[in-house]
Amino acid sequence: MYVYGMDEKTLGEIAQTVGVNLHHIRKEGRALRFTLLPASAKFRPRDKKGRKMNKVCFHGYTKFYEAVFRVQPEARIRTAVEDYKGVADFKARNAQVALVLRGPDEREYAKTCDCHRARPLL
Numbered sequence: 001m002y003v004y005g006m007d008e009k010t011l012g013e014i015a016q017t018v019g020v021n022l023h024h025i026r027k028e029g030r031a032l033r034f035t036l037l038p039a040s041a042k043f044r045p046r047d048k049k050g051r052k053m054n055k056v057c058f059h060g061y062t063k064f065y066e067a068v069f070r071v072q073p074e075a076r077i078r079t080a081v082e083d084y085k086g087v088a089d090f091k092a093r094n095a096q097v098a099l100v101l102r103g104p105d106e107r108e109y110a111k112t113c114d115c116h117r118a119r120p121l122l
Ligand SMILES: [Zn+2]
Pocket: 043, 044, 057, 058, 059, 060, 113, 114, 115, 116
């Protein structure tokens, strides 16, 4: 993803707080570009055989976005799926993106990671 309006140190601290890693972070134009990866068993979706995958689930991404916008409400976060320009834009559209990603059956979606066992889904 690309994040505009933040420095690397602050993003690193946010990632640590949330429990994710910033993989291969580098400057690209005015943005910082990196991949979000799990830092532990937390926020790891499972494949069809139930094995944990080395990627971050939707909940982990959402927690990370919320934390970024808490620190810098004017930040811009651009991913393959979304382009959030500030906290108001994020709040207005994130629930809709969640619905598209998880599909109509929330219970099926919840099985793809363990987050629902720790707290209510979304
Ligand atoms: Zn999850």
